[in-house]
Amino acid sequence: MKLNRRSALKALAIGGATVAGVKAAKASNGHPPNEKLVAMLYDTTLCIGCKACVVACSEANGLAPDSQESHGMYQMPRYLNDKTKNIIKLYSDPKTGLRSFVKAQCMHCIDPACVAGCPMAALRKDEKGVVYWDGTTCIGCRYCQIACPFNIPKFEWNKVNPKIVKCEFCNHRLAQGKIPACCEVCPRKAVIYGTRDEMLKEARKRIGANPGRYFQDHVYGEFEAGGTQVLYLTHLDPKLLGHLVPLDDESLPARVEGVQNTLYMGFLTPVIAYGAVASILAKRWKEHEKEVEEHEKETGLKEQL
Template sequence: MNLMAIPMSRRQAFKVMIGFGGTVASVVLPKPALASPEEHPAHPVAPPDAVAMLYDSTICTGCKACMPACNEANGLPTDTVLSGGIWDMPTGLNAKTKNIIELYQDPQSNEFAFVKKQCMHCLDPACVTGCPFGSLVKRDLGAVTWNSSLCIGCRYCEVACPFEVPQFQWDSWNPKIVKCEFCYDQRLKENLEPACTAVCPTGAVIFGKRDALLHQAKDRIAAAPGKYFESRIYGEHEAGGTQVLYLSNVSFQKIGLPKLGPTSIGHYATKVTSKIYKWLGGPILMAGVLGFVIRRNWNRHELERLEHEKKTGYPDQL
């Protein structure tokens, strides 16, 4: 609808401008304006009840049993484009795939390893920090979930996530953000483990408390010196720590896990935004004061206009 084509009085136009200005003021000020680096420590500590997955690539056989289990638990359709409609064959995480098994292979050295990819459920998730309206939330037990009623489709979460996990439904008229949510609503609430860990036949991915899985991973490293890359656990410290942990016999970067420091991404982000909003605080406060004055004067004018009409019987033209 073209508002410019609708005839309106100056009074009506002024009302539209006031209403539009109030809407903009209430909507465009994002949630991170309230955040500070203190709320996002550089090295967050996992809560005692934090759950996690431990994936050991040396045990994974690439059977991909976890993939259809994930689809079934989350009501996701199969991605059969590459297979001509025959079987599920995604090329990576996408709008139909929350969990995938991929293969790294070096034909020259014959080095290979499988890797399971899904949301990392960071202790201080960059996607949560980057979401301006709080549609992504770090829930109890540590699951990062998405609320469709608050999402505006800005896709800041896609940009913020260093693991490139959140995916946008480009082919939908009402698109959603698709990502692993630890089967939070489907299984965790019922005290059940995520679908992918429940069906893994070799125990390549297991579920439990984060502290317990870290101890188990360190025991595996100690029991087999030289077996695991750099004798370390990916996710113990990366990006402030994650709740999906990895053991691998090849470089983590080779299997697609980014090289990250121990500092939380959210901490970096809020150091920047806190400075921006500090300098914007004055103009925003002034805009709020002016808006209040305009609204007060407008209400007073409306009362005077009504009194004038009541006394004279003629409308007061603005």
Template sequence: MSAKHGPGANAMAILTDVTRCVGCEKCVMACERTWNTGDTIPSVHAAPDGLSGNRWTSIVKIKDRFVRKQCLHCVDPSCVAACPVHAFYKMENGAVIYKAGKCIGCRYCMIACPYSIPRYDWDEPKPFVQKCKMCYERLLEGQRPACTQACPYGATIFGTRTEMIAEAHKRLKARHNGVEAVSYIDKIWGLHEYGGTSVMYLSDVNLYELGFPTPGKVSAPYDSIPGHYSHPVALQTPFLAATVFGSLAGITWIINRRMAAAEQKQKEKDQDY
């Protein structure tokens, strides 16, 4: 069931402690094994943060720290608000998921995301938008996200958002990450930024220095849109929205009709054999 604005009573969350990450990438491999997203080698279209259409989480080394990048599953996600055909949903358990069958490829979600997370499947003949879905299907079966289950160092843990916030405050107060004393910055990243997220971070280094956007200074995700044509056009789409939205329904109808006709034609061919 889709959630309304704000964290739901059943909202789950991930807490990543940068001080405990050693860059082993077992979380990355677990994600790829679980969802068969492809090789562990990033796509040629991967952005500097390592994310692409076939890599939904990555470990990036910045300075002397390893930082995990993935969809942060915003409490009030911009991608959901920006999508004109409702291909994105915020679920009650906190996951922000994507329905490829509804997508028309406008990529407004890529522009709207303050964290520049959604990626386009440039390597596929029939591309869709891709991103982490917090192992939504696993959550429905009572399992944890594959990445949190695979981490051998406790650098990324999972529970209710309330539990993760409490654990974060506990570590900040004790100045201890469960293994060693840590000089944490007194902040839970994701607690309030852009309305809050369901993936939160603790760190002893300012995350703004590790590639995270500074609130109020967010630009369009240039690295998510390869080429010199897509980006300028994409930047203009919000201003053209009033005109374009009226055409989307017609375009969708035409696409669906053509797909149905093609399927019917294929069925007729199959019957001939």
């Protein structure tokens, strides 16, 4: 049976969502080989916070002007939201006073929790590893939001037929042989595009050529959450930088599978198991938000210019 939004809602009503959830979670386990994965590398030492990427993202994706929390000014959003898929924020290290801009968007996880957590397979990963939303089966349960360890997907609360909004790697541009709009416009090449292999090589090259420039010579996203396709070189500790929270190398879907197999001997459905693991993540995010608030109080600096 072909799933559409109406039949998906009907299936949920008769309790079919759990069965679909099992299928969706299992389908998410395979991913394309590393050299075929598209990727971005963002380098905090090159970004000047001009926000050209924010405007280009909005234009390329046909998003409505975002004037929320910005006293009517265009493109001054404080957070990712249903009109903003890409944002630049400013953070500082309270100990050294050093500051850093940080670009935030979907990380395009190699083993994405949003895909595995969606009971209706409305979040999917294509052959290039791009994680995208298919509205035809979405029932608006927002499991993807709860499951995401980076707190990325947003929901159109004020729409009758709401969408899940997040960066989809400009997949419409990739299909035309173009590169993501944010990478195309960046005047400093602070965010660049290539395969994941190429981006990792470039990151290691920069680390090798600039001893001491990057925090612990670390490429954030190489392993975190099972690896992501957006990679970061940062001069500050990533844990001070918003969504770059400290995460285990094991992906959330792998952890859920571990919980099922070890504690529940496979009897627990992925959807229920997600509830358990997501509550751990929600607690971690609350702690993280508290840290950010304290950091803002200490430094007197808001997250964004």
